Amino acid sequence: MNPGALPLEDIIEPAAIGLFPLAWGWWASAAVAVAVVAAMTWLFIRWHRHRAMLTLTLPLLDQAKNDYAENEDSTRYCQSLNKTLKRYLKACDENSQLSLSGEEWTAYLNRINPRATLSGKTINALAHGSYRREPELAIELIDSxxxxxxxxxTPERVRKGVSNTGRKAPHV
Structure with missing residues (x-):
C-alpha cells in the first residue's frame, strides 16, 4: 500500500503552553502570598514599635527602683512610677487622660488593659503613694x-482604650 495514496491529513499540534498569562490558580496564590507578606509586615511593625517603646520605658522603672534603694523615699518612687506610666501612655496616644490621679488614675489604667490586672498593693501605691509615705512598699511586686x-x-491597646473612654477631659 502506498502511504501517499491514503486520504490522511497532517496532524496540527496545539501551540505550546506559555508562561503568560498565568492560570487563575497562580494569580490566587500570588494574591495570598502578597496578603500574607503584608500581614506579617504589619505585625512586625506593631511588634517592633512596642519593643522600641519598652526599650525606652523599662530602664526608667529600673532607675526609679535604684533611686528607691538609695533613699527609700516611697513618695518619690510612686511619683516616678506614675510619671513613667504617663510618659508611656502619652507616647502611645496624645489623647490619653494624663491629668488623672488617685483612684481615677488606677481605674483608667485598668480600663486601658483589663486583662493585665494590677494587685491591690500596686493600685494603692499608684493611687495614694505619691501623696503619703508608705512604710512597707512591696517594691518587687509593684515593679514586676x-x-x-x-x-x-501595646500602643494599639492604649489607643483603643483611650477611644473607649470617650476622650472626655476629666473634671479637675
Missing amino acids: ELRQWLKRT
Missing part, C-alpha cells in the same frame, strides 16, 4: 506587675 502591664499593653 508594672513591667507585665507595660509588656501586655
Whole structure:
C-alpha cells in the first residue's frame, strides 16, 4: 500500500503552553502570598514599635527602683512610677487622660488593659503613694506587675482604650 495514496491529513499540534498569562490558580496564590507578606509586615511593625517603646520605658522603672534603694523615699518612687506610666501612655496616644490621679488614675489604667490586672498593693501605691509615705512598699511586686502591664499593653491597646473612654477631659 502506498502511504501517499491514503486520504490522511497532517496532524496540527496545539501551540505550546506559555508562561503568560498565568492560570487563575497562580494569580490566587500570588494574591495570598502578597496578603500574607503584608500581614506579617504589619505585625512586625506593631511588634517592633512596642519593643522600641519598652526599650525606652523599662530602664526608667529600673532607675526609679535604684533611686528607691538609695533613699527609700516611697513618695518619690510612686511619683516616678506614675510619671513613667504617663510618659508611656502619652507616647502611645496624645489623647490619653494624663491629668488623672488617685483612684481615677488606677481605674483608667485598668480600663486601658483589663486583662493585665494590677494587685491591690500596686493600685494603692499608684493611687495614694505619691501623696503619703508608705512604710512597707512591696517594691518587687509593684515593679514586676508594672513591667507585665507595660509588656501586655501595646500602643494599639492604649489607643483603643483611650477611644473607649470617650476622650472626655476629666473634671479637675
